[in-house]
Amino acid sequence: xxxxxxxxxxxxxxxxxxxxxxxxxxxxxxxxxxxxxxxxxxxxxxxxxxxxxxxxxxxxxxxxxxxxxxxxxxxxxxxxxxxxxxxxxxxxxxxxxxxxxxxxxxxxxxxxxxxxxxxxxxxxxxxxxxxxxxxxxxxxxxxxxxxxxxxxxxxxxxxxxxxxxxxxxxxxxxxxxxxxxxxxxxxxxxxxxxxxxxxxxxxxxxxxxxxxxxxxxxxxxxxxxxxxxxxxxxxxxxxxxxxxxxxxxxxxxxxxxxxxxxxxxxxxxxxxxxxxxxxxxxx
Numbered sequence: 001x002x003x004x005x006x007x008x009x010x011x012x013x014x015x016x017x018x019x020x021x022x023x024x025x026x027x028x029x030x031x032x033x034x035x036x037x038x039x040x041x042x043x044x045x046x047x048x049x050x051x052x053x054x055x056x057x058x059x060x061x062x063x064x065x066x067x068x069x070x071x072x073x074x075x076x077x078x079x080x081x082x083x084x085x086x087x088x089x090x091x092x093x094x095x096x097x098x099x100x101x102x103x104x105x106x107x108x109x110x111x112x113x114x115x116x117x118x119x120x121x122x123x124x125x126x127x128x129x130x131x132x133x134x135x136x137x138x139x140x141x142x143x144x145x146x147x148x149x150x151x152x153x154x155x156x157x158x159x160x161x162x163x164x165x166x167x168x169x170x171x172x173x174x175x176x177x178x179x180x181x182x183x184x185x186x187x188x189x190x191x192x193x194x195x196x197x198x199x200x201x202x203x204x205x206x207x208x209x210x211x212x213x214x215x216x217x218x219x220x221x222x223x224x225x226x227x228x229x230x231x232x233x234x235x236x237x238x239x240x241x242x243x244x245x246x247x248x249x250x251x252x253x254x255x256x257x258x259x260x261x262x263x264x265x266x267x268x269x270x271x272x273x274x275x276x277x278x279x280x281x282x283x
């Protein structure tokens with residue numbers, strides 16, 4: 001199949017189209033043989049209108065039956081059990097929840113009793129972690145030594161507050177994970193050329209990152225506006241947390257550049273569905 005993606009020059013992510021629901025996949029994770037993982041697109045679902053067609057959020061007014069069917073299709077494509085998925089409850093925090101067997105199905109077949117959770121970690125095989133996006137950055141984590149995984153949502157607030165580092169440290173505290181052993185991926189999200197921010201947000205990054213990185217993550221437009229590179233910023237956060245550069249894979253796909261195939265808040269505002277990131281240890 002011809003590659004439909006407008007890529008940022010790296011050709012990193014694989015586009016899997018074998019199942020009913022196509023998805024994007026990281027080779028560095030797939031090659032380990034330890035996980036099932038993917039990032040959804042707009043394609044292959046049953047949602048209609050502004051949610052068309054693979055919407056994975058229950059919170060924006062879509063028909064819940066359509067959303068459930070979309071989850072079933074993603075589960076089939078990935079080869080996981082939809083009833084053992086666990087969903088985040090994102091509010092741009094750096095809170096990370098340790099997911100246990102008791103959490104299986106929360107957000108799908110069970111109510112979530114938690115909220116303000118932007119990161120999920122687990123060492124339970126067969127539990128699939130799920131987080132949500134429409135321009136923000138998905139962060140994938142695998143500790144191949146202690147057999148543990150993590151997924152975290154990192155928008156600009158999460159990035160400046162070092163969600164990647166928070167997740168790495170949490171996996172260390174709970175599972176004994178060492179940063180130098182970990183594999184991390186920065187998933188499809190808005191690229192620098194598409195992400196203009198004001199001086200207030202730029203100032204947050206100047207305060208939160210060493211001056212030597214300012215030119216790498218911020219491009220001054222000269223009018224009080226800046227272009228912000230969330231991909232590079234998150235890569236810096238992960239490296240400073242101790243993850244080896246060669247163990248980090250950075251996306252080549254921008255959600256805004258590819259808004260025909262991916263939901264983008266910058267393109268449609270709230271008139272949209274959500275994409276999903278999925279990660280599970282193989283039993």
